[in-house]
Amino acid sequence: MHPHDDDELLLNAVRGASMNVDTATLDTATLDAATLDPELSDELRAASRLGDIARAARSRGLTTDFSDEVDVASIAASVRAGLATSDDHGGSAQRTPGSAPSSSSGSGRPDHLAAVLAANDSASPTNVVPLRRTRRWVPAAAAAVVAVVSLGIVATIANRGPDETVLALTSLDAIGPAGGATAELVEVDGELTVHVHTPGLTSPDVTAGDGYFEVWLLDATASELLSLGPAVADGVYSLPEGFDPATLPVVDVSVEHFDGDPTHSGDSVLRGVLDI
Amino acid sequence: MTAAVAVLDRYRLDVVDPDSDNGKALARRFVAGDETALDEVVAAHASSLHGFCRRAAGADVAADLVQETFVAAWRSSHRFDPERGALGGWLTGIARNKVRDHFRSRRLVPVDAHTAATIADGAPGDDIVDGLAEQMLVSEALAQLPTNMRESVELAFFTGLTHNEIAERTGRPLGSVKSDIRRGLSRLRRELEGLDASA
Numbered sequence: 001m002h003p004h005d006d007d008e009l010l011l012n013a014v015r016g017a018s019m020n021v022d023t024a025t026l027d028t029a030t031l032d033a034a035t036l037d038p039e040l041s042d043e044l045r046a047a048s049r050l051g052d053i054a055r056a057a058r059s060r061g062l063t064t065d066f067s068d069e070v071d072v073a074s075i076a077a078s079v080r081a082g083l084a085t086s087d088d089h090g091g092s093a094q095r096t097p098g099s100a101p102s103s104s105s106g107s108g109r110p111d112h113l114a115a116v117l118a119a120n121d122s123a124s125p126t127n128v129v130p131l132r133r134t135r136r137w138v139p140a141a142a143a144a145v146v147a148v149v150s151l152g153i154v155a156t157i158a159n160r161g162p163d164e165t166v167l168a169l170t171s172l173d174a175i176g177p178a179g180g181a182t183a184e185l186v187e188v189d190g191e192l193t194v195h196v197h198t199p200g201l202t203s204p205d206v207t208a209g210d211g212y213f214e215v216w217l218l219d220a221t222a223s224e225l226l227s228l229g230p231a232v233a234d235g236v237y238s239l240p241e242g243f244d245p246a247t248l249p250v251v252d253v254s255v256e257h258f259d260g261d262p263t264h265s266g267d268s269v270l271r272g273v274l275d276i
Numbered sequence: 277m278t279a280a281v282a283v284l285d286r287y288r289l290d291v292v293d294p295d296s297d298n299g300k301a302l303a304r305r306f307v308a309g310d311e312t313a314l315d316e317v318v319a320a321h322a323s324s325l326h327g328f329c330r331r332a333a334g335a336d337v338a339a340d341l342v343q344e345t346f347v348a349a350w351r352s353s354h355r356f357d358p359e360r361g362a363l364g365g366w367l368t369g370i371a372r373n374k375v376r377d378h379f380r381s382r383r384l385v386p387v388d389a390h391t392a393a394t395i396a397d398g399a400p401g402d403d404i405v406d407g408l409a410e411q412m413l414v415s416e417a418l419a420q421l422p423t424n425m426r427e428s429v430e431l432a433f434f435t436g437l438t439h440n441e442i443a444e445r446t447g448r449p450l451g452s453v454k455s456d457i458r459r460g461l462s463r464l465r466r467e468l469e470g471l472d473a474s475a
Contacts (some may be wrong), residue, residue, distance in 0.1 A: 007439065007454045014461065046465045050414060053468075054433040057411035067323035067416065068330055068338075075326075075342060076318045082347040127465050 006040060013044040014051040028081050183251040192239045194228060196251065203255045203269060214256045216264060219246035220273075224248060225264055230256075246276040303358035306350075318346055321364055325371050328412045332375045332405055341378060345371040356473070362463075365413055365470025372409035373474065376402055400451035409471065417467045421460050428453050 029129055090256050181198040205211035213231035217239075218224065228237035239245060253270040277378070305313035325345055330338040347368050350355075361411050418426060418433075424446070431442045439457075443450045 007458070010461065011432055011439065011460065014457075015436065043461075046468065047461050050461060050464050050468065051433055053410045054418065056407065057415045058434065060411065062411050062415045068326040068362070070322050070326045070342075072319050072322050075346070076315055078339070078343045079314070079318060079346040079350070082343055083350060106319045183432045189299075 009040070009044055010047055013047040014149045016048050016051050075228065181253075181272075182273065183272055185245055185274050185276065192243070192245060194237045194239065194245075194251065196231070196235045196237065196253065198231070198253060198270065201253070201269065205255055205257065211255050213269070214254050214255065214264075216252040217245070218250040218252050219248050220250065222252075224251070227262070227264075245274070249274045249276050280384065299362060299364075301356050302364040303356070305356060307353045307356055309353070314346075314350055317349075317367075321367050322346075324364070324412065324416045325367060328368060328371055328409060329375060331412070332372075332408050333378050337378060338383045341371060341374045344374050348374070356470075361468075361470030362417075362466040363470060364417065364425060365467035365472075366474050367470075368409050368413045368467075369471040369474025372405055372471070375405050375409075380406070388399065410468070413467050413471055414464055417464050418460075421463065424452070425456040425460045428456040429464075432457050432461075 023258075181196070181201060183197070184195045186195050187194050194215070194217070198213070201213065203211065203213070206213060215228040215231055215237055217226045217228060226240075226243075228239075231253065250271060250273050252264075252268050254265050255267045255269055256265050302313055302316055306317050322342060326338050326342050329345075331343040333341060345367060349367055352370075354463060356363065418429065427446050428442055428448075429438055431445065437445065439450060439453055442451045446453065448456075
């Protein structure tokens with residue numbers, strides 16, 4: 001055989017140094033060939049790599065029967081399902097403005113809340129953001145993202161006496177497991193009050209006697225606050241004389257502790273926005 | 277016709293191998309977004325991809341990794357060039373990437389008992405996964421070769437027989453043996469190029 005026969009070179013390359021090959025002849029021949037034809041040298045290099053891989057596979061027993069018995073139809077179905085249900089990036093664009101998940105379903109899972117936040121950023125005219133540090137209060141642990149779920153305005157206004165005028169109404173949506181609460185801005189004899197109804201609102205700390213609920217009014221950025229005091233049985237809170245409720249339209253209920261610290265704990269359980 | 281083309285152009289990559297044309301046609305349809313091609317590709321490659329994923333990452337996650345591989349392949353099919361590598365190799369590369377991600381996300385390093393690899397810094401597990409991917413790909417591609425071609429290529433890989441001795445062993449003409457080895461290696465090389473393209 002002519003030492004520079006391309007087929008011989010190929011056969012030698014496939015076997016590499018691990019086989020019985022005259023490496024001196026191979027190297028010389030390969031170098032000559034590479035100088036003459038770069039495509040040939042690529043082919044020889046690929047052949048050498050393939051040989052090494054094939055022998056490695058054989059030594060670990062990968063010769064036949066390495067393909068598994070699979071249910072092709074069910075794999076195809078799962079692939080189609082995967083292609084159909086995955087979100088586009090920027091999922092908030094797909095949400096219907098104004099749609100709100102049930103307030104009782106707040107499970108606290110971060111991804112759920114993050115998705116809702118994204119939806120509400122586009123839906124709500126007044127974006128309520130997490131409480132931040134201000135000079136007026138210091139949040140207790142990093143409250144992380146406090147999700148605000150929707151701002152529904154209750155459609156029907158309860159029957160009131162002749163001297164009471166409900167000026168604004170909102171459902172307080174749960175941040176956490178509670179639900180079904182409402183807040184109203186009510187004018188009685190020229191005096192403004194906030195009525196907060198929180199049926200079934202509980203908290204482990206409050207139940208255990210380690211804390212209490214406090215009612216606040218916040219601004220839209222949650223950086224200005226006014227405490228309306230600890231929650232009271234009849235849920236009626238007076239506003240300071242001369243105070244313009246439009247400046248702090250967000251009603252917030254938090255869990256506070258008997259720590260002598262008058263500032264907001266950062267642990268809100270209900271929040272809603274009065275449309276003033 | 278085939279022999280004449282081979283003699284004239286035997287070391288050129290653009291030799292049209294009629295036996296692999298079907299694979300290219302399917303790959304082109306897949307890239308074009310033909311949904312029937314998706315089903316055919318799943319049917320053609322699910323078994324071997326599952327075999328790889330199971331060996332690499334375990335039986336309990338193999339099905340998920342296979343599904344993720346096909347989903348990712350379909351979504352990124354615009355990145356695959358059927359002229360530059362075989363679809364099977366490209367899919368194996370995606371599966372290899374999914375296996376690597378699987379280990380990374382769980383901060384696990386796969387230990388290959390067979391090769392007794394030692395664990396060091398810098399994700400050595402990737403080498404093990406890469407090696408397995410290459411080996412399964414080549415083994416699968418070898419098994420898919422037409423019988424005569426496969427025999428010649430296997431004897432080339434695993435023995436020290438000369439062309440003449442291979443011709444004697446297989447009972448086939450010397451010219452056919454040489455041509456089978458060239459074309460067989462060319463097909464396997466296309467699979468590897470597909471794999472490398474998905475790195």
